[in-house]
Amino acid sequence: MAEPRRFSIGFALAPKKQHSFIQESLINIARERLIDLIKIDTQTPLIDQGPFDCILHKLYGDDWKQQLGDYKAKNPNVVILDSPEAIERLHNRISMLQVVSELKIVKSDGNTFGIPKQIVIYDAETLRDDRSWEGLKFPMIAKPLVADGSAKSHKMSLVYNHGGLSNLKPPIVLQEFVNHGGVIFKVYVVGEYVKCVKRKSLPDVSEEKLESLGGLVTFSQVSNLASNEKTDEKYYKMMHLDDCEMPPQEFITDIGRGLREVLKLNLFNFDVIRDTRLGNRYLVIDINYFPGYAKMPSYERVMTDFFWNVVSKNERREVDEVKLEEESKLLGDNNDFEVV
Numbered sequence: 001m002a003e004p005r006r007f008s009i010g011f012a013l014a015p016k017k018q019h020s021f022i023q024e025s026l027i028n029i030a031r032e033r034l035i036d037l038i039k040i041d042t043q044t045p046l047i048d049q050g051p052f053d054c055i056l057h058k059l060y061g062d063d064w065k066q067q068l069g070d071y072k073a074k075n076p077n078v079v080i081l082d083s084p085e086a087i088e089r090l091h092n093r094i095s096m097l098q099v100v101s102e103l104k105i106v107k108s109d110g111n112t113f114g115i116p117k118q119i120v121i122y123d124a125e126t127l128r129d130d131r132s133w134e135g136l137k138f139p140m141i142a143k144p145l146v147a148d149g150s151a152k153s154h155k156m157s158l159v160y161n162h163g164g165l166s167n168l169k170p171p172i173v174l175q176e177f178v179n180h181g182g183v184i185f186k187v188y189v190v191g192e193y194v195k196c197v198k199r200k201s202l203p204d205v206s207e208e209k210l211e212s213l214g215g216l217v218t219f220s221q222v223s224n225l226a227s228n229e230k231t232d233e234k235y236y237k238m239m240h241l242d243d244c245e246m247p248p249q250e251f252i253t254d255i256g257r258g259l260r261e262v263l264k265l266n267l268f269n270f271d272v273i274r275d276t277r278l279g280n281r282y283l284v285i286d287i288n289y290f291p292g293y294a295k296m297p298s299y300e301r302v303m304t305d306f307f308w309n310v311v312s313k314n315e316r317r318e319v320d321e322v323k324l325e326e327e328s329k330l331l332g333d334n335n336d337f338e339v340v
Contacts, residue, residue, distance in 0.1 A: 004034055007311040010052040012040040012059050020292060026300045033308050046071045053311045054079040058290045060087075060148060079314050086264040087289050091148045093173045094120050096287045103258040111251050113272075113282045118175040120145055127170055130162075136176045139205050142216070145171040147288075157216045158202065164215030178283060179204035180273035183244045187256055188269045188296045191306045194256035195296055196249065196272075198241055204276065247272065247282060255284070265289065266306070 009030075011022060022037060030037055040049060042059070046067040055068070055078060065084045072078060090096045097115045105113070119133055126132045133140075142157045142165075158177060159165060184201035187194060202219075252272070259270060269291040275281040293299045 005315070006034045006036060007053045007307075007315075008036050008038055008051065009054045009056055009307055009311070010038050010040045010050060012042060012046075012055065012057040012064075014058065017058055017290070020294045023294065023300070026303060029300045030304045030307060033304050035304065035307050035311065047074060050078075051075060052078055053314065054081060054307070056081050058149075060084075077314065079310055081310070082265045082267060082289070089263065090265075090268070090287055090289050091146060093143055093145055093147050093286075094118075096147065097284060099259060099262045099287075100284050102262050103255065105251070105254045105258065108251055108254075109248065111248060111280045111282065112278075113251075113255060113284065116176045116178050116283050116285060118173055120171065120173050121168075122171045124170055127165055127168060127172075133174055136174060139177040139210060141175045141177050142168050143173045143175060145173055147286075149289075156219045158205075158219060159216045160205075160210060161215060167216060175285070177202075177205065178273060179276045180283075181244065181276050183241065183274070184285075185247055185252070185272040185274075186269055186291075187252055187272060188291065188293065189256045189260055189265075189267070190293070190302050191260075191266050191309060192257065193302055193306065194253040195302070196246060196252045197296070198244055198246065200241065201273070247274065251282075259287070263287075266310075267293075 011018070013021065018039075022039075027037055038052070040046065040055070040057075046055075047070050050071075052075075055071070057064075057068070057080070068080055068084060072080060089099070097118070100113070100115050103113075117136055119136065121127045121132065138159065138161055140159045142159050144153050144155060147153050157164070157168065159168070159174075180201065182201055182203045184199050185196050186199055187196045255272075256270070259268070260266065267290045269288055270284050271286040271288075273283050273285060275283060293303060296302065
């Protein structure tokens with residue numbers, strides 16, 4: 001009896017991402033499903049490695065993009081997760097959120113979604129011109145325009161007034177801060193699977209408090225106060241995430257699957273907040289490629305199921321193509337006769 005077919009998934013990840021994602025628990029569960037996770041040696045040309053049924057990656061740069069293209073040309077049946085061209089759309093904080101406007105959710109039960117008001121500032125002169133951003137209200141979140149996963153791209157600030165703007169360095173995106181009850185919903189997408197979890201976020205800012213605050217506060221990430229910011233410890237201790245109602249699952253799933261279709265990506269997450277002024281209004285504030293899935297409940301099973309669906313579906317497609325080719329050849333041979 002023939003041995004069951006095993007599948008090879010090569011992964012090319014930065015050391016930090018590899019350490020958090022490729023855990024022993026994931027390797028073992030994948031192995032049980034006949035999937036071998038194999039580290040790609042980034043010091044060796046990709047085309048000399050494998051063969052792989054699938055390549056999982058989160059590396060950037062023209063050289064890596066070229067290597068993926070060359071490997072695909074030599075191995076047309078390999079599945080690449082995901083396309084570098086599709087990923088690049090998420091490297092710009094303006095283009096990443098424009099996709100939200102392209103979604104059409106048929107059934108929402110009165111819930112609505114969108115993005116906060118935002119503009120991009122390319123130079124200091126425009127930043128100093130009040131007319132450039134007069135459509136926005138304070139406070140604002142200032143984010144680097146580039147969102148490539150680097151430490152620099154995570155340097156964000158909450159700007160309380162005009163004085164805080166002078167400390168910013170364009171190009172930046174100014175996004176109107178919306179009070180959302182100090183809770184952010186992180187939605188993980190893995191193929192068709194959509195999982196929403198809630199996390200603590202920035203505390204609300206009242207009109208009264210806004211008048212007494214300084215120019216800006218720096219954050220290590222938009223959803224976490226920097227380590228030197230202690231002003232709202234009491235707020236976090238008082239807040240109970242259990243008391244916060246989750247968004248409707250079907251509604252969030254529809255948004256997640258809609259984004260997947262428009263972005264042409266399989267592995268990403270997006271951050272959603274609920275506007276406290278309008279309880280059924282949800283705003284997408286960020287989209288990230290290949291996020292920290294290890295923080296997602298049962299991520300090993302979810303990822304393994306996804307890997308299996310990808311490689312087994314591709315295997316069936318390959319078999320169907322071979323059958324079709326054989327049938328076409330057979331049909332051609334049968335019709336190859338001389339007419340008298």
